[in-house]
Amino acid sequence: MGGGGGGAHFSRGRGLTVFFCLLGLLSLTRAARLSVERQKLEVQKHLNRLNKPAVKSIESPDGDIIDCVHMAHQPAFDHPFLKDHKIQMRPSYHPEGLFDENKVATESKERTNPITQLWHMNGKCPEGTIPIRRTTKDDVLRASSVKRYGRKKHRSIPKPRSADPDLTNESGHQHAIAYVEGDKYYGAKATINVWEPKIQQPNEFSLSQLWILGGSFGEDLNSIEAGWQVSPDLYGDNNTRLFTYWTSDAYQATGCYNLLCSGFIQINSEIAMGASISPVSGYRNSQYDISILVWKDPKEGHWWMQFGNDYVLGYWPSFLFSYLTDSASMIEWGGEVVNSVPNGQHTSTQMGSGHFPEEGFGKASYFRNIQVVDGSNNLKAPKGIGTFTEQSNCYDVQTGSNGDWGHYFYYGGPGRNSNCP
Numbered sequence: 510m511g512g513g514g515g516g517a518h519f520s521r522g523r524g525l526t527v528f529f530c531l532l533g534l535l536s537l538t539r540a541a542r543l544s545v546e547r548q549k550l551e552v553q554k555h556l557n558r559l560n561k562p563a564v565k566s567i568e569s570p571d572g573d574i575i576d577c578v579h580m581a582h583q584p585a586f587d588h589p590f591l592k593d594h595k596i597q598m599r600p601s602y603h604p605e606g607l608f609d610e611n612k613v614a615t616e617s618k619e620r621t622n623p624i625t626q627l628w629h630m631n632g633k634c635p636e637g638t639i640p641i642r643r644t645t646k647d648d649v650l651r652a653s654s655v656k657r658y659g660r661k662k663h664r665s666i667p668k669p670r671s672a673d674p675d676l677t678n679e680s681g682h683q684h685a686i687a688y689v690e691g692d693k694y695y696g697a698k699a700t701i702n703v704w705e706p707k708i709q710q711p712n713e714f715s716l717s718q719l720w721i722l723g724g725s726f727g728e729d730l731n732s733i734e735a736g737w738q739v740s741p742d743l744y745g746d747n748n749t750r751l752f753t754y755w756t757s758d759a760y761q762a763t764g765c766y767n768l769l770c771s772g773f774i775q776i777n778s779e780i781a782m783g784a785s786i787s788p789v790s791g792y793r794n795s796q797y798d799i800s801i802l803v804w805k806d807p808k809e810g811h812w813w814m815q816f817g818n819d820y821v822l823g824y825w826p827s828f829l830f831s832y833l834t835d836s837a838s839m840i841e842w843g844g845e846v847v848n849s850v851p852n853g854q855h856t857s858t859q860m861g862s863g864h865f866p867e868e869g870f871g872k873a874s875y876f877r878n879i880q881v882v883d884g885s886n887n888l889k890a891p892k893g894i895g896t897f898t899e900q901s902n903c904y905d906v907q908t909g910s911n912g913d914w915g916h917y918f919y920y921g922g923p924g925r926n927s928n929c930p
């Protein structure tokens with residue numbers, strides 16, 4: 510509350526402040542006040558933990574602050590197991606062939622649309638630093654608790670086969686996905702159409718991603734996830750943002766989005782996890798897509814992530830996981846939304862473009878050139894692709910293949926409509 514020193518002309522304001530303070534004191538019990546104080550302190554402590562000292566800060570047009578943090582000061586190194594970790598500046602193996610630096614350099618120059626994240630309009634991070642989206646007090650306060658901030662609320666992995674109908678519907682999460690299982694996988698790749706789906710309720714979200722899964726669908730599920738999402742709860746707006754997630758215990762105690770806990774080690778100075786992607790596709794208009802590749806380094810065992818053709822973002826150290834220390838047993842690609850059943854009806858939160866697969870290119874959202882990394886560390890077309898959706902009248906998926914797009918699928922939908930009441 511305000512009301513510090515001030516001239517005589519402030520006295521009326523100060524009188525009002527005192528009046529409201531008294532009201533406040535009367536209505537709050539001592540215990541409640543203490544708990545408010547405790548929460549404030551807890552939020553501040555959490556912010557201090559997450560937001561590392563910046564070498565430089567850049568204000569993005571969407572209101573984000575991007576802090577350029579010295580690579581050695583990133584959140585990963587708060588992890589006790591990473592105290593003496595030597596950062597790997599490049600993977601020892603890349604499934605698309607070992608790096609040819611000249612090739613990468615010319616490709617970068619030839620890129621026609623260099624803006625991939627909105628904050629690039631206002632600056633760059635210096636070499637040796639990584640860009641981190643600053644967490645605000647409001648970000649943390651929107652979470653159900655400080656501890657839950659940056660974590661998924663429910664078990665929300667689509668479990669295609671022998672799916673327990675009650676369970677899949679209970680959490681309110683709905684999916685439209687393609688998947689492969691029954692082999693050992695060492696990575697996955699996809700080019701994902703980028704849209705800005707409408708979210709009906711702030712506690713809902715809509716995302717499009719790939720999942721690298723290991724273990725059973727029990728308490729010990731290992732998962733690495735990457736893609737784009739719109740999540741008002743997590744970010745405070747409706748922008749489409751690049752995100753990652755990981756867990757080694759089915760979303761219970763380990764893992765988080767982006768760099769919101771220690772785990773992922775970032776080496777790239779240009780792409781910020783959780784930052785807005787720009788531009789996004791328009792209905793019957795220009796189409797934009799991003800490619801994401803996640804693969805396991807056969808030498809060190811770490812899981813690396815690449816964004817686009819030239820941004821190797823960093824890696825999840827192998828020790829974070831149990832099953833994924835060896836390989837993945839299932840890969841999924843597709844969309845997920847939360848249906849909170851507002852007013853007893855299905856949510857009108859959109860998945861993908863908000864249009865059904867039948868509409869095709871320029872209207873429905875797609876994943877193209879979906880691939881897996883096999884036991885010889887090569888990118889391969891996935892074999893035996895299955896599809897899954899809880900309610901195809903709300904959100905659907907349709908696969909196909911051709912020379913240009915390899916294996917692809919269209920997915921998504923509007924949510925609530927006459928066939929999805």
Ligand SMILES: *[C@@H]1O[C@H](CO)[C@@H](O)[C@H](O)[C@H]1NC(C)=O
Pocket residue numbers: 672673674675677678898899900
């Ligand atoms: C989920 O619930 C809807 C509506 O109650 C139902 O039609 C659908 O079959 C359920 N989905 C699954 C996978 O059981």
Ligand SMILES: *[C@@H]1O[C@H](CO)[C@@H](O)[C@H](O)[C@H]1NC(C)=O
Pocket residue numbers: 707708709741745746747
């Ligand atoms: C996000 O979109 C919803 C409707 O789709 C709107 O009600 C809400 O105000 C938007 N939130 C922000 C922060 O722009």
